[in-house]
């Protein structure tokens with residue numbers, strides 16, 4: 513074990529700085545008790561695993577690998593079931609297989625999973641039929657149900673977040689190392705899906721090619737054990753700093769701090785203020801860090817973020833997750849990439865084509881068009897191709913379930929279909945077929961690069 517769970521050394525320099533988007537906990541004593549309890553809990557991940565992910569992301573930064581980061585917008589406590597977790601994982605593994613094989617590139621797989629329970633919101637309250645209540649801020653804070661009781665922030669939920677993360681991660685580790693993720697199962701991940709969907713059929717054809725390639729390698733004497741397990745990492749937005757800092761521990765090997773709630777943490781668009789608590793917190797931990805960059809990001813901000821978060825200029829430490837919107841990426845991204853590259857920093861650039869493309873349908877559903885998502889990814893590839901830099905990956909909101917939350921895709925979903933299976937607690941996710949469609953299209957773009 514590489515983390516000494518006994519020496520809790522939660523870092524508290526962030527406490528003197530303004531922290532955006534923190535819950536208004538009504539009972540501070542209860543919060544203090546919860547923090548003390550969380551501080552005694554064992555780590556969910558080990559420092560050495562975070563270091564390994566940083567090494568993998570270093571390869572992405574150098575242009576030798578591609579990052580696939582995806583999962584729910586908001587995980588929910590009542591969705592910690594084997595089927596839902598397996599479906600999500602299956603979707604990510606299928607996307608990974610498509611990108612690796614069709615894109616001919618090693619893929620680093622990171623889930624928005626086992627900790628993605630906290631949401632920043634654009635408004636503090638929500639009004640329905642004349643009733644105004646605090647907004648839902650994720651299961652770690654309050655309940656989704658639209659009642660005054662459910663919407664009161666309850667610090668006990670932070671402990672449920674820990675336990676839900678632990679159960680999820682345990683299952684993810686079992687699936688990814690216990691044989692289910694064996695590349696020889698490449699067809700099995702597609703059963704129940706193939707017949708019904710064009711994306712599934714396209715995937716089946718690719719899986720047959722992968723089979724042939726593996727038979728060839730076996731015949732050449734390659735070790736089949738190589739394909740038995742898959743490296744898979746967890747990540748979430750580091751939003752509720754009381755939780756993240758309670759899970760920050762000193763690594764006994766190096767004496768440095770790691771947030772052991774996930775392998776990778778990212779700072780959101782709404783909390784990345786240079787003089788704010790979130791960036792301060794992120795600057796103190798050794799995990800790989802992501803920062804979301806929206807369309808208003810200036811070159812100065814990007815360069816200062818690098819100075820604060822990656823002072824040693826270590827490839828793999830810092831990932832910029834751009835989320836400009838399909839209409840803005842071709843205009844906003846070039847200057848950022850150009851100036852950051854000219855500064856000598858080697859960050860990972862990945863594209864979140866979801867958060868700049870959200871709109872409200874006439875039915876009131878928050879949704880995204882598959883075509884806008886695709887267009888933003890295209891813009892991302894175009895910009896990097898033009899500058900001769902590496903399009904390092906994608907960051908997507910998806911689920912393995914057959915939901916109707918985003919419109920378009922090969923198995924077309926129309927605006928009028930949205931109500932059918934609209935299950936997200938926050939933002940609209942790509943369903944399995946839309947996710948696979950996207951993976952095939954991204955693989956083509958990567959190959960053309």
Ligand SMILES: O=C[C@H](O)[C@H](O)COP(=O)(O)O
Nearest residue numbers: 585631632633634635938939
């Ligand atoms: O990912 C989450 C959302 O984009 C974020 O919570 C803002 O959503 P809102 O505008 O509905 O509050």
Ligand SMILES: C=C(OP(=O)(O)O)C(=O)O
Nearest residue numbers: 585780781782804835867
């Ligand atoms: C809130 C999110 O994104 P952003 O910070 O980019 O708005 C998210 O990733 O769910």
Ligand SMILES: [Mn+2]
Nearest residue numbers: 585909938939
């Ligand atoms: Mn979201």
